[in-house]
Amino acid sequence: xxxxxxxxxxxxxxxxxxxxxxxxxxxxxxxxxxxxxxxxxxxxxxxxxxxxxxxxxxxxxxxxxxxxxxxxxxxxxxxxxxxxxxxxxxxxxxxxxxxxxxxxxxxxxxxxxxxxxxxxxxxxxxxxxxxxxxxxxxxxxxxxxxxxxxxxxxxxxxxxxxxxxxxxxxxxxxxxxxxxxxxxxxxxxxxxxxxxxxxxxxxxxxxxxxxxxxxxxxxxxxxxxxxxxxxxxxxxxxxxxxxxxxxxxxxxxxxxxxxxxxxxxxxxxxxxxxxxxxxxxxxxxx
Numbered sequence: 062x063x064x065x066x067x068x069x070x071x072x073x074x075x076x077x078x079x080x081x082x083x084x085x086x087x088x089x090x091x092x093x094x095x096x097x098x099x100x101x102x103x104x105x106x107x108x109x110x111x112x113x114x115x116x117x118x119x120x121x122x123x124x125x126x127x128x129x130x131x132x133x134x135x136x137x138x139x140x141x142x143x144x145x146x147x148x149x150x151x152x153x154x155x156x157x158x159x160x161x162x163x164x165x166x167x168x169x170x171x172x173x174x175x176x177x178x179x180x181x182x183x184x185x186x187x188x189x190x191x192x193x194x195x196x197x198x199x200x201x202x203x204x205x206x207x208x209x210x211x212x213x214x215x216x217x218x219x220x221x222x223x224x225x226x227x228x229x230x231x232x233x234x235x236x237x238x239x240x241x242x243x244x245x246x247x248x249x250x251x252x253x254x255x256x257x258x259x260x261x262x263x264x265x266x267x268x269x270x271x272x273x274x275x276x277x278x279x280x281x282x283x284x285x286x287x288x289x290x291x292x293x294x295x296x297x298x299x300x301x302x303x304x305x306x307x308x309x310x311x312x313x314x315x316x317x318x319x320x321x322x323x324x325x326x327x328x329x330x331x332x333x334x335x336x337x338x339x340x341x342x343x344x345x346x347x
Contacts, residue, residue, distance in 0.1 A: 092135075093137040096196055097198055098189065099203070100142070100201070100221070101183060101203055101207075102117075102148065102208050103146050105149035109295070113289075115206075116151070117151055119204070120150075120203070120204050120236060122334050123236055124174055126334040130342060131201070131342070136198070139179070140184065141184040141185065141186060143212070145185030146182075147181045147182065151207070154331070159331050197230070198230060199231040200232045209294075213249065213253055214244065216244065219245040222245040236333070237277050240298045242269050242325075246264050246268070252265070256301050257295045269305075270307070274322060274325060277298055277330055281314050281330055315330060317332050319337050319340050324344065
């Protein structure tokens with residue numbers, strides 16, 4: 062979020078592309094430890110103040126780094142979104158700064174994500190629910206601002222999270238991904254509307270009330286807003302989470318920060334990708 066670099070369209074070298082794709086395909090075909098449901102937004106345009114908009118989507122490293130760790134550890138990823146469409150990458154995330162400054166690592170992760178089964182045709186949330194939720198060992202929710210559009214207010218997301226919560230299985234969410242946790246209450250749409258209208262929002266039977274967690278912090282969000290040409294978000298995610306009754310835990314801007322409370326794992330910002338993957342695998346393997 063510190064810089065804007067256009068999405069790379071230059072193809073990977075044949076050697077790197079073949080090696081990464083072959084590795085992902087071979088590992089997906091191997092005997093799996095179980096399936097992890099990956100929740101993505103279906104949207105790529107975010108509404109801002111004064112009728113303005115901004116492009117959005119998932120952050121490449123927030124998706125690809127934990128995805129690689131899960132695949133390497135023997136888990137199978139099942140990709141899902143509200144509409145069951147192909148998710149969009151936020152072009153602001155396609156930059157080496159989120160990959161330890163390494164363009165090669167960035168391109169390898171980009172190729173890995175492109176090779177994932179279902180990346181161009183995710184399951185819809187309806188399909189996920191109809192197929193049964195007991196098969197999943199856990200849930201992983203991506204960041205980027207897109208989850209504010211169609212995950213935070215989505216009753217089907219709430220149904221999925223409630224099931225995983227009741228089973229005591231891990232849920233991990235990074236950066237803006239934790240905003241989706243607000244769907245796990247009786248009236249998530251009413252709560253969101255109150256936030257957008259600037260009134261006092263009152264959650265209703267939120268399953269994560271009192272949990273320690275984190276999300277993209279207010280100072281980090283203010284920095285992002287400074288890049289929006291005098292527009293602003295409709296509400297700040299950090300305020301929405303604390304207002305719902307969570308026990309928010311932050312560090313200073315940009316260093317990794319991951320909070321674990323019971324079965325819930327949350328990461329503060331894009332640089333929390335490796336640590337979040339580590340904590341998720343620890344709970345999955347217990």
